Amino acid sequence: MRPIRGDKKGQFIIIGAIIIAVFMFALTLTISQMNVQRQTFSFEPVDEIVITVSSDFERCLQSAFSKASQGYLQSYLVEEQPEDSGARELLDGEVRRWLNAVSSAYSGYGINVTFTADRESGSCLGLSLEWSEDRGTSYVYTTFGLDVTGYGLEGLALTKSIRVDLNILEAKMSFAGDRGKVTMKFTISEKVNEGRPTKPSIKGISVVAEGGGVDESSIKLDYLGQGVYLVEFETTSLAVREVRLAVTTDKGAVVAAKKGLCVMELKSDDLSTPGEDNEGTFTVNGTTFSPGSAISAFPDQILHVTFSLDGELPCDLSVSGPLDVIEQSGTSATIRVLHRGDGRIAALYGVQTSRCFVNVSSRELNGESFGKGVIVVDGAEYSLSRTENGIVTLEVPPNSTISVSYSPERGYVFRYWEASGGLVFSGPSSQNITVTVVGNGSLIAIYEPSRNSSWQTVYLSPLRPQGQGQGHQHNFTLTLNPEEGEIKPPISYGQPSPCGNSDERTPSDLMLGDVIKISLYARATSKGSGGLDLKVSFGYYDYESTFHLIGSDTKRIEKSSEYREYVFELTVDPSMKVIPKGSKLVLILERADQDPGGGTIQIQCGSNKSRIVLW
Amino acid sequence: MRPSRKGQMRILEAVIATTILLVAFTAFYFMLYSSEKFFKQEAVDLNRLSYNALMYLVESGVVERALSSSAQAGEAMLVKTLQSILPSNVFFDLTIVNVTEASSRNTVMSVSNAVSAVFERSGEVASAKAIYTSSRGSVYELILKLAVAGAA
Numbered sequence: 001m002r003p004i005r006g007d008k009k010g011q012f013i014i015i016g017a018i019i020i021a022v023f024m025f026a027l028t029l030t031i032s033q034m035n036v037q038r039q040t041f042s043f044e045p046v047d048e049i050v051i052t053v054s055s056d057f058e059r060c061l062q063s064a065f066s067k068a069s070q071g072y073l074q075s076y077l078v079e080e081q082p083e084d085s086g087a088r089e090l091l092d093g094e095v096r097r098w099l100n101a102v103s104s105a106y107s108g109y110g111i112n113v114t115f116t117a118d119r120e121s122g123s124c125l126g127l128s129l130e131w132s133e134d135r136g137t138s139y140v141y142t143t144f145g146l147d148v149t150g151y152g153l154e155g156l157a158l159t160k161s162i163r164v165d166l167n168i169l170e171a172k173m174s175f176a177g178d179r180g181k182v183t184m185k186f187t188i189s190e191k192v193n194e195g196r197p198t199k200p201s202i203k204g205i206s207v208v209a210e211g212g213g214v215d216e217s218s219i220k221l222d223y224l225g226q227g228v229y230l231v232e233f234e235t236t237s238l239a240v241r242e243v244r245l246a247v248t249t250d251k252g253a254v255v256a257a258k259k260g261l262c263v264m265e266l267k268s269d270d271l272s273t274p275g276e277d278n279e280g281t282f283t284v285n286g287t288t289f290s291p292g293s294a295i296s297a298f299p300d301q302i303l304h305v306t307f308s309l310d311g312e313l314p315c316d317l318s319v320s321g322p323l324d325v326i327e328q329s330g331t332s333a334t335i336r337v338l339h340r341g342d343g344r345i346a347a348l349y350g351v352q353t354s355r356c357f358v359n360v361s362s363r364e365l366n367g368e369s370f371g372k373g374v375i376v377v378d379g380a381e382y383s384l385s386r387t388e389n390g391i392v393t394l395e396v397p398p399n400s401t402i403s404v405s406y407s408p409e410r411g412y413v414f415r416y417w418e419a420s421g422g423l424v425f426s427g428p429s430s431q432n433i434t435v436t437v438v439g440n441g442s443l444i445a446i447y448e449p450s451r452n453s454s455w456q457t458v459y460l461s462p463l464r465p466q467g468q469g470q471g472h473q474h475n476f477t478l479t480l481n482p483e484e485g486e487i488k489p490p491i492s493y494g495q496p497s498p499c500g501n502s503d504e505r506t507p508s509d510l511m512l513g514d515v516i517k518i519s520l521y522a523r524a525t526s527k528g529s530g531g532l533d534l535k536v537s538f539g540y541y542d543y544e545s546t547f548h549l550i551g552s553d554t555k556r557i558e559k560s561s562e563y564r565e566y567v568f569e570l571t572v573d574p575s576m577k578v579i580p581k582g583s584k585l586v587l588i589l590e591r592a593d594q595d596p597g598g599g600t601i602q603i604q605c606g607s608n609k610s611r612i613v614l615w
Numbered sequence: 616m617r618p619s620r621k622g623q624m625r626i627l628e629a630v631i632a633t634t635i636l637l638v639a640f641t642a643f644y645f646m647l648y649s650s651e652k653f654f655k656q657e658a659v660d661l662n663r664l665s666y667n668a669l670m671y672l673v674e675s676g677v678v679e680r681a682l683s684s685s686a687q688a689g690e691a692m693l694v695k696t697l698q699s700i701l702p703s704n705v706f707f708d709l710t711i712v713n714v715t716e717a718s719s720r721n722t723v724m725s726v727s728n729a730v731s732a733v734f735e736r737s738g739e740v741a742s743a744k745a746i747y748t749s750s751r752g753s754v755y756e757l758i759l760k761l762a763v764a765g766a767a
Binding site for chain 1: 628629631632633635636638639640642643646662663666669670673674714715717743744745746747748749750751752754756
């Protein structure tokens, strides 16, 4: 029997299998060891440090924001125009303390924390407490930079912000004896970083009434649903000029807003006797008042007023100030409050004389000047500056009707009419009114300066301002889309013209100068030719989004490697002297030369660069 | 039957080679799987566990409530929470230090479920640190040490 020698090839197979098995065993052992090395000794908690520090910065920011807004609240409740410098100091102090603690706690990790809120001002933390309107905002923001050099992490930047908004939707004043009862509906929302706005829980409410105290025990808060809250409280006076509402969220942040009222004097006057008599009684929305008293109401509130007097035949009701008579019948009237201010409701009665004297004049809203502008009465024009004491005295028969209009001087805009005595008219905010003269009286046109200095120079900017206008009040920016850094609108035929409009709407009527100067720091790049003709048009969208062109000018932008200043001068048509309140400024750039070649105009933006000077 | 011997040998060699490879694959699989499982539970993730535990304490508001309570109640709250979130075979030691003022470090709370010698003797100790700002604005440093019971 031959020994089993088999085939040598079979032995090689076994040897090959053994070699493969040994190799796999060695590989497995190596992988296992690498696993151990990596996980046991090379654990680098960089993710954990980033999460821990950045999330704690949010808590720090929230705490600092709460302290800053609470600090500001103390002065807001007692001062008309509080300074927010104290709030900023509180904010900076809290964050600085946190920064020291973090540096100390992570000293061995090479941690470096930086804050950048505003590239223009160079400030580290942005803080805005805008509580001066019926929409209040508390806002803090920064870009949080974190380096952990010990683990090679550099350049991490996170935007951190907290914004709380308060919006007073509706306010009403009713009367209960000698007390006023205020009801306000409002919404509050909170937005953290880029998250969606949420409704925060309310921890506390503070209310201040200027012109009368607030009964703290009467403050009641209810949630009506749909994000709307209702707060009710009583004032110790009926003549309240302003109500300030401050809300503290469950996290301690405070936001406030305020609403102004119209304070109305109730008067009665026997026209047959000199001076005011203040006889009879007024009934306003069901509550009885004696003449001589003052009441207040919020804008848009409707008042049902009735005057009654025993033994006399009342003649009429005369209304002046920011009040509009919706309906009137004898001594009963339905009146709408237009805006905050001082008003007067007078009941006029008694025997008439054969002639009535009406004094017509004008006065600046804050009383700084008077007797400016032109009054037109039944077609006759009177320049008040040329009359004695700025007053025109008219002599008219009783119960006659005269039409009066007022044109303010350049640089001023008409606001409303004020009347006293035996004058009856409606629509006090209209420049043209029809007045029924039932007795002697005076009529005053109220005007105010039309120029808001912060809007005199409007800078072009390719970037939207960060923080929704925080810190930009002094430099309003007109945003041109869509390029960043520089605007490079390709200007050629057949393409839509580059157009930019202001982010914000004009806060008041803006009286323009004779010429609008538009300075563009620009350069042209074009093929072959020496430059491009650029037509610049300027106008505005009014509150109904209707476009109005003010003027345009064309200049040649030279081909150059450097930016040069080109000043476009737009002559303002006299009919376009005023940009109405609530408008958006619009700038349109068009190519005006006939060169069919392509080209680009680059416009440089930034501080003291391309801008529009309105007057 | 002599010609068939050659075929039998081939079969025998193939069976032996297959057995060797099977044993090798089994060992390969077992070693990789068992090492990963071992380190996940006892060594590597102890560090992550400590960070996760700290983040839970912070984000759930337990630390805020503990700091606003009395020291005794606050410490009891922390112990209860840590015991509920950590495996029962893990020892912990949590220290909260007030570092609001840069010049002083004031330990306000310290809780543990083991004597300090346990952490000195244990072969597997993980430590995590976090910074915490309370709603009142005070800044605290939270230091959590974990050790696995029985690991030498």
